[in-house]
Amino acid sequence: MGEKRALAVKVRDFDGVHVIAVSGECDMSTAPILKGVIQSLIPSSAEPSKLIVDLRNLEYMDSSAYWVLAAANKKILGAGGGIALVAASGQPVFRAIKLLKIDRMMGVFPSPEEARSFLLAGGKTGVGKENRVF
8 A cells, every 4th residue: 555645735716716626635634624725715705606626636535525525515505606526537536426426416527627617607516406427
């Protein structure tokens, strides 16, 4: 088994949408870092948040990461915003997304460009809605 890679989180603006690029491993010891970053990007103002969480370089996630994403999804949708994930279909994290049924909560896209287009077109996700998963 390889050495654990620390979680790294980088934020950038993509023409009005926040992109959170996550790499390394997200588990119970590192999930609070991701949670803090996401919470800092959800404004208390009337402007709804649009967030993309790019997981293409995330090597591992456990249920702690799931709960962070689920809570963010609930809070952002409740405020009228939207959240989408970016993941590559061949990576282990994509399998976790399917196994944990995260794709039933939020859209999963192969690129930030597709996720951004979805969000800017008013795309919202939530349990029971049809979500795009490639």
